[in-house]
Amino acid sequence: MPVDRVSFSDLRTAAYCPRKWYYRRTRDEDREPPPEVDAIRALATRYEGLLDSPSGVLEDEPIAVAPARYRDRLAATKRTLEDDGHWTRLLEPRAQAVLVTGRRCRGIVHKVLADPIEPALVSAGEPPEHGVWSSQSVHAVAAAKALAWEHRTSIDRAWIEYPAYGVVRSVELTTRRKARYRSVLRTVRELDGPPPRTSNRSKCTACEFASDCGVRTRTLRSLLGFTD
Numbered sequence: 001m002p003v004d005r006v007s008f009s010d011l012r013t014a015a016y017c018p019r020k021w022y023y024r025r026t027r028d029e030d031r032e033p034p035p036e037v038d039a040i041r042a043l044a045t046r047y048e049g050l051l052d053s054p055s056g057v058l059e060d061e062p063i064a065v066a067p068a069r070y071r072d073r074l075a076a077t078k079r080t081l082e083d084d085g086h087w088t089r090l091l092e093p094r095a096q097a098v099l100v101t102g103r104r105c106r107g108i109v110h111k112v113l114a115d116p117i118e119p120a121l122v123s124a125g126e127p128p129e130h131g132v133w134s135s136q137s138v139h140a141v142a143a144a145k146a147l148a149w150e151h152r153t154s155i156d157r158a159w160i161e162y163p164a165y166g167v168v169r170s171v172e173l174t175t176r177r178k179a180r181y182r183s184v185l186r187t188v189r190e191l192d193g194p195p196p197r198t199s200n201r202s203k204c205t206a207c208e209f210a211s212d213c214g215v216r217t218r219t220l221r222s223l224l225g226f227t228d
């Protein structure tokens with residue numbers, strides 16, 4: 001199955017589980033994100049307004065934590081980022097929702113930050129306790145490399161925003177992260193049959209292909225200690 005330029009979303013899915021990517025690709029399913037994802041992503045363009053919003057207003061926003069906690073988290077994020085000017089860079093990107101085509105990958109970069117040029121990706125999900133999820137790290141490296149290719153520059157960092165949680169994380173393009181990106185890219189480009197199932201079966205619980213894949217995921221009853 002030869003692949004020309006790999007989409008960011010394919011790469012992210014393959015980083016999560018190559019078999020899941022294989023199912024998606026072979027079934028050619030509609031992969032438009034649900035409408036609520038757009039509403040959450042839009043929060044990333046309104047941080048200052050959200051910081052000033054009373055709790056009653058925040059309650060109607062698609063945030064994932066209580067309003068007071070949300071404001072505290074977002075204020076802490078602002079304090080962390082504003083000294084180096086990153087807060088302003090995130091609030092005033094040079095471009096938004098740009099289709100970026102690199103040498104090997106292509107896809108939408110949610111924000112292109114200026115001085116220096118860096119990509120920011122907006123996740124509708126929850127951040128891990130520290131850093132970013134492994135599949136998002138691969139996505140971030142792909143976006144940085146594609147943007148660097150287009151602008152004929154080098155990029156050493158990307159950003160991932162989790163606006164429903166008021167959290168922003170930076171992703172340095174370390175040697176380890178770039179190696180992982182190359183490995184996943186190779187998997188996607190060279191795969192021509194169903195790859196093995198992921199050894200991390202906790203990932204299967206949220207996978208839409210669990211029944212086709214033949215894995216046995218743990219139910220709520222079993223997680224609570226009941227047999228099923």
Ligand code: SF4
Pocket residue numbers: 017018019020021023196197198201203204207208209210211213215
């Ligand atoms: S059920 Fe598990 S192993 Fe199968 S495709 Fe999904 S994540 Fe991968």
